[in-house]
Amino acid sequence: MARYRGPKAKIARKFGEPIEGQSKVLQKKNYPPGQHGRGRRKKQSEYAIQLMEKQKAKYIYGILERQFARMFDIASRKKGVTGENLLQLLESRLDNTVYRLGIAPTRRSARQLVSHKHILVNGELVNIPSYTLKPGDVVSVRERSKSLEAITGSLTGRPSNRFPWLEWEASSMSGKFVSIPVREDIPENIKEQLIVELYSK
Structure with missing residues (x-):
């Protein structure tokens, strides 16, 4: 990849x-x-x-x-x-959602967790980082991966429900992609209109 x-x-x-x-x-x-x-x-x-x-x-x-x-x-x-x-x-990508839920400390490590088959979507194993989530999808940590130090370390001290379009259940190590995020809720400092103007040339 x-x-x-x-x-x-x-x-x-x-x-x-x-x-x-x-x-x-x-x-x-x-x-x-x-x-x-x-x-x-x-x-x-x-x-x-x-x-x-x-x-x-x-x-x-x-x-x-x-x-x-x-x-x-x-x-x-x-x-x-x-x-x-x-x-x-971009926010609906599986690797980004794993990062947003706090399962991984960075998007790079989230991509690695997905690629190495540690993540489930609706109970099914998905190892494609670019997989697009839909509202209602549940992202969880594979049972045998729950004790991984990389995951437990990232979840330690994680603030609860940092993003309004996601819900996290600590006891089951799973999160729900509740809805498509609105622009005001996405914290990234990106001027998306400039990108649109570039591709429109």
């Missing part, structure tokens, strides 16, 4: 945000990476700004160009606002 395997700190510095989780690198080096990072010109073209926003969304959700373009195509054909549809599709 293709995914970005490069340095996380470089991505955080590129966008000036902790894309792959909290990092001290932004406090030490709050300028873009590379030989000309400090002296890079501040003014960017409209296209560059739109492209950066698309790249940021791809890195946040951990998907590559072809899959992202396919999701945008689906979002553009759905009723409603295309940018919001795109974010809703």
Whole structure:
């Protein structure tokens, strides 16, 4: 399965945000990476700004160009606002939901848990990270995986029901995808309209 395997700190510095989780690198080096990072010109073209926003969304959700373009195509054909549809599709991915429920500390580790067959959807084993959940679907930890240190460590001290579109049941280590999230509830700092404008060129 293709995914970005490069340095996380470089991505955080590129966008000036902790894309792959909290990092001290932004406090030490709050300028873009590379030989000309400090002296890079501040003014960017409209296209560059739109492209950066698309790249940021791809890195946040951990998907590559072809899959992202396919999701945008689906979002553009759905009723409603295309940018919001795109974010809703990204949030409905199984790996993202495993991360949001707190079963994994990062989306990378959530993807690994799904790929390594530790996660069930409605009682059935699903090992496809991009699997799209529907309202009412129940995501749970496989019985023999409940004692895994990676999972128990991530769930320790987890705040209850952090996201309004998800419900978590600690006793059974399962969560319900209650509804499609509305844009106001999605915490990611993404200007989705810029992505729509980029693909509309």
